[in-house]
Amino acid sequence: MEIFGIPTQALFGQLLIGLINGSFYALLSLGLAVIFGLLNIINFTHGAQYMMGAFAAYLLLNKAGLGYWWALLLAPIIVGFTGVLIERFMLKRLYNLDHLYGLLLTFGVALIIQGLFRNEYGASGLPYQMPPQLTGGTNLGFMFLPNYRAWVIIASLVVCLGTWFVIERTKLGSYLRAATENPQLVQSFGINVPRMITLTYGFGVGLAALAGVMAAPIYQVSPQMGADLIIVVFAVVVIGGMGSILGSIITGFGLGLIEGLTKVFYPEASNTVIFVIMAIVLLFKPAGLFGTQK
Amino acid sequence: MAHTQTSAPAGGASAAGPTATKATAGGNRHQLVAFLIMAAFFAIAPLVVYPVFLMKVMCFALFACAFNLLIGYGGLLSFGHAMFLGTAGYVAAHAAKVWGFTPELAILSATACAGVLAWVTGFLAIKRQGIYFAMITLALAQMIFFFYLQAPFTGGEDGIQAVPRGKLFGIFDLSSAAGMYPVVLFIFLGGFLLIWRIVNSPFGQILKAIRENEPRALSLGYDTDRYKHVAYVLSGTLSGLAGATKALVFQLASLTDVHWSMSGEVVLMTLVGGLGTLFGPVVGAAVIVSMQNYLAQIGAWVTVVQGVIFVICVLAFRRGIIGEIANFIRKPL
Numbered sequence: 020m021e022i023f024g025i026p027t028q029a030l031f032g033q034l035l036i037g038l039i040n041g042s043f044y045a046l047l048s049l050g051l052a053v054i055f056g057l058l059n060i061i062n063f064t065h066g067a068q069y070m071m072g073a074f075a076a077y078l079l080l081n082k083a084g085l086g087y088w089w090a091l092l093l094a095p096i097i098v099g100f101t102g103v104l105i106e107r108f109m110l111k112r113l114y115n116l117d118h119l120y121g122l123l124l125t126f127g128v129a130l131i132i133q134g135l136f137r138n139e140y141g142a143s144g145l146p147y148q149m150p151p152q153l154t155g156g157t158n159l160g161f162m163f164l165p166n167y168r169a170w171v172i173i174a175s176l177v178v179c180l181g182t183w184f185v186i187e188r189t190k191l192g193s194y195l196r197a198a199t200e201n202p203q204l205v206q207s208f209g210i211n212v213p214r215m216i217t218l219t220y221g222f223g224v225g226l227a228a229l230a231g232v233m234a235a236p237i238y239q240v241s242p243q244m245g246a247d248l249i250i251v252v253f254a255v256v257v258i259g260g261m262g263s264i265l266g267s268i269i270t271g272f273g274l275g276l277i278e279g280l281t282k283v284f285y286p287e288a289s290n291t292v293i294f295v296i297m298a299i300v301l302l303f304k305p306a307g308l309f310g311t312q313k
Numbered sequence: 314m315a316h317t318q319t320s321a322p323a324g325g326a327s328a329a330g331p332t333a334t335k336a337t338a339g340g341n342r343h344q345l346v347a348f349l350i351m352a353a354f355f356a357i358a359p360l361v362v363y364p365v366f367l368m369k370v371m372c373f374a375l376f377a378c379a380f381n382l383l384i385g386y387g388g389l390l391s392f393g394h395a396m397f398l399g400t401a402g403y404v405a406a407h408a409a410k411v412w413g414f415t416p417e418l419a420i421l422s423a424t425a426c427a428g429v430l431a432w433v434t435g436f437l438a439i440k441r442q443g444i445y446f447a448m449i450t451l452a453l454a455q456m457i458f459f460f461y462l463q464a465p466f467t468g469g470e471d472g473i474q475a476v477p478r479g480k481l482f483g484i485f486d487l488s489s490a491a492g493m494y495p496v497v498l499f500i501f502l503g504g505f506l507l508i509w510r511i512v513n514s515p516f517g518q519i520l521k522a523i524r525e526n527e528p529r530a531l532s533l534g535y536d537t538d539r540y541k542h543v544a545y546v547l548s549g550t551l552s553g554l555a556g557a558t559k560a561l562v563f564q565l566a567s568l569t570d571v572h573w574s575m576s577g578e579v580v581l582m583t584l585v586g587g588l589g590t591l592f593g594p595v596v597g598a599a600v601i602v603s604m605q606n607y608l609a610q611i612g613a614w615v616t617v618v619q620g621v622i623f624v625i626c627v628l629a630f631r632r633g634i635i636g637e638i639a640n641f642i643r644k645p646l
Contacts, residue, residue: 113628127620246573291460
């Protein structure tokens with residue numbers, strides 16, 4: 020069976036890979052958007068923290084004997100805690116300065132983390148076993164769907180929508196949104212805004228680590244795995260605009276799909292298609308698809 | 314957003330703010346003395362220091378000065394300046410090696426290409442400000458990186474090697490370090506003087522006004538987008554000049570020069586030397602290049618050390634070396 024001269028197996032296979040990439044784009048850009056909303060900082064360390072999530076899973080398995088499901092729970096907490104330390108001891112000092120300093124600081128931290136991991140583990144990838152419950156796959160008739168990949172897509176959708184629900188529909192989320200608009204006023208109501216900022220950063224970092232754990236069985240665990248990814252995620256963020264949570268989820272998955280399609284029809288451009296889309300969006304809607312220009 | 318981004322190099326601004334007024338009021342003498350010292354240093358230094366190392370320093374110094382024109386005076390943080398350095402490097406190498414251009418033509422054509430690239434990417438990038446500007450330039454540079462990774466003429470991972478330096482104007486042989494050095498010195502000092510002139514020109518003053526308060530500059534009738542675009546093109550073109558020269562000095566154009574880590578390095582050089590100071594980027598480039606030379610044997614630790622310097626500079630040393638000196642002697646440098 021063929022569609023536009025492309026075998027359906029190949030087409031759906033690439034679309035699936037696109038959706039997987041899209042899940043990671045969505046999780047990472049969501050974390051960036053949450054952090055940016057409250058801290059007004061673009062977290063350049065995000066890619067390194069995604070990598071740390073994958074390494075946390077790897078180390079939990081090999082040093083502590085804790086498998087995938089434990090890693091899924093523990094890695095975001097551990098890496099999120101390192102994020103809390105970064106916020107408490109470094110980022111905190113920059114809030115009264117220009118936002119660009121936050122970008123420069125987090126870039127420096129990313130260099131340190133990636134350099135340290137490369138010294139310790141080398142540049143080549145380390146394999147991470149898929150959890151036994153999710154090996155194998157399902158034949159859908161038109162394509163073969165590996166169970167683990169289905170799990171990644173569903174899990175990241177659930178996490179993304181859960182985050183959206185907490186921020187847009189709960190009391191905690193309303194504090195968060197209020198603090199984004201006017202931190203002084205929220206603080207005067209007796210809410211501990213500095214602590215909220217710290218925890219928000221920790222949460223955003225935790226999301227990156229969670230993405231890292233989910234990526235570990237698909238891609239290899241390597242110190243550089245987040246370095247190039249984060250640049251693509253930046254482009255995703257520019258395309259979606261950081262104004263809306265749902266916007267970054269939709270943009271993330273959508274761009275993953277487009278990238279997958281490009282791999283089928285014009286593989287040479289698959290690396291650059293997201294950047295090209297970014298350029299086009301900037302031409303016609305500089306604030307991004309879901310953003311509002313302030 | 315507009316307000317927050319206009320105060321861009323907050324640390325640099327405090328050092329550069331007074332620069333603006335005093336420089337035009339005729340307080341240029343300290344800068345002139347500093348310039349003469351710098352020129353004399355680079356003219357005499359090859360007698361005692363390895364000339365190829367000095368040429369590397371000058372290429373990166375020009376690159377950092379060009380970058381500083383944008384961040385230090387325009388308040389725009391570009392995280393993609395490697396695309397100009399690398400593009401010009403590839404064009405110069407290709408022109409000199411495959412087309413047999415003389416060095417001056419290779420450098421000029423490469424610089425022009427970088428200028429065109431800056432015009433196109435600048436058109437897109439200046440549509441957003443502040444951190445978005447940084448992210449967009451980074452993404453555009455990554456796109457250019459992937460283009461060079463796949464394009465056949467760049468030689469992929471190998472780069473363009475054994476680029477002939479050729480004969481300047483068809484007469485002067487540049488193959489020896491002694492032949493090449495005066496050319497690099499001339500290009501570096503020329504580029505530096507040009508940037509100095511731009512910063513103190515009416516155009517430079519308006520650029521600083523836009524950095525400090527863009528809505529105000531807009532309300533005074535200045536087409537701020539056009540000023541930012543021109544600054545971006547100038548910065549990109551001069552970065553290209555540095556890249557083309559570097560390609561001829563090392564007879565090599567490779568992916569290293571277009572990679573995002575190169576964009577990070579030039580930010581670091583400028584930050585260490587002092588954002589928004591005239592001589593800071595030169596000192597910063599000298600510091601970082603020497604550091605890389607001495608630390609080359611410890612491999613991946615260089616990245617860690619660079620990261621640590623980044624963190625220290627941002628947290629505790631925002632004026633940079635020259636910024637601190639300028640603040641101490643209360644004169645702009």
